[in-house]
Structure formats: structure tokens, C-alpha cells
Amino acid sequence: xxxxxxxxxxxxxxxxxxxxxxxxxxxxxxxxxxxxxxxxxxxxxxxxxxxxxxxxxxxxxxxxxxxxxxxxxxxxxxxxx
Numbered sequence: 001x002x003x004x005x006x007x008x009x010x011x012x013x014x015x016x017x018x019x020x021x022x023x024x025x026x027x028x029x030x031x032x033x034x035x036x037x038x039x040x041x042x043x044x045x046x047x048x049x050x051x052x053x054x055x056x057x058x059x060x061x062x063x064x065x066x067x068x069x070x071x072x073x074x075x076x077x078x079x080x081x
Contacts, residue, residue, distance in 0.1 A: 010039065 013035060020028035048061050 010035070 014032075017028050017032050017035065021032070048065070049058055053061075
């Protein structure tokens with residue numbers, strides 16, 4: 001999926017949720033809160049990209065993040081036993 005398609009999908013989801021809120025759907029507010037978390041997470045991921053980065057640079061950064069996350073999980077396993 002290209003980034004433009006991703007943003008189009010997010011926009012469609014937001015418009016749908018806002019329409020549901022206007023219609024009085026009580027679950028729509030919870031869905032909006034979930035979307036907020038997803039957008040924050042997406043922002044965190046995209047913030048590691050710099051203008052000069054190539055796809056290979058981005059892949060390397062994701063690999064480093066993945067390794068750090070794996071180390072974090074292993075630390076949790078060690079602590080919790």
C-alpha cells in the first residue's frame with residue numbers, strides 16, 4: 001500500500017466515524033479514540049524517516065527498532081520469570 005492510499009483510507013475511516021457520531025452511534029466515539037492511538041503510532045513510526053533516507057535506510061532503521069523491541073521483550077520475560 002502506498003502512503004497516499006494509507007492516508008486516503010484513514011480519511012475515509014474518520015469521515016465514516018464522524019458521520020456515525022452525528023447519527024448518535026455511541027460506539028463511534030470509542031472507534032475515534034482507537035483511530036487516535038493508531039495515528040499517534042503511525043506518527044511515531046514515520047518520525048524516524050528523514051528526507052534524505054532511501055528505502056534501504058528505512059529498512060535498516062526498522063530492523064534496529066525491531067531488535068530493540070525484541071531485547072525489551074526478553075527483559076520483560078526475565079523480570080517476570
